[in-house]
Amino acid sequence: MTTRIPVTIEGNLTSDPEHGNAESGNEYARFTVAVNDRRLNETTNRWEDVGTVFHRVVVFNQQSRHVADSLRKGDSVIVAGDLRFGSYVDKETGQARETRDIVADNVGASLKFADVIVDRAPKANGPAADASGPIATPASYAGAELSR
Secondary structure (H helix, E strand, C coil): CCCCEEEEEEEEECCCCEEEECCCCCEEEEEEEEEEEEEEECCCCEEEEEEEEEEEEEEEHHHHHHHHHHCCCCCEEEEEEEEEEEEEECCCCCCEEEEEEEEEEEEEECCCCCCCCCCCCCCCCHHHHCCCCCCCCCCCCCCCCCCC
């Protein structure tokens, strides 16, 4: 059984997203988000940075392409997803290590300090992307008669 821990973070990308394909064929993008904690110093009455936490994020499929094409180092982002924990054995030292990653459901540019132009992508691929949908002739014009 896995524990699902939903999280939402806001922070800045520490580098450009890494985009690629897994051996299984799934497309992914990986990046790290730095989340800064700020507090009001009551003595000086000024805001101060009091710590930074780094979160590794992975996003899959079509959204991974959008992330790789749209976001760059330093961009402010909002990430919503699930916190996942894992473990592995370090190949060099043989020691057990633990990981903490956010598997993102949604990644977006924060509009707090920036303007963004949205370039909408079709939700479908191939000919269906350009289809306008089914066309039906109203019953009154189709020669159908209504009876009681």
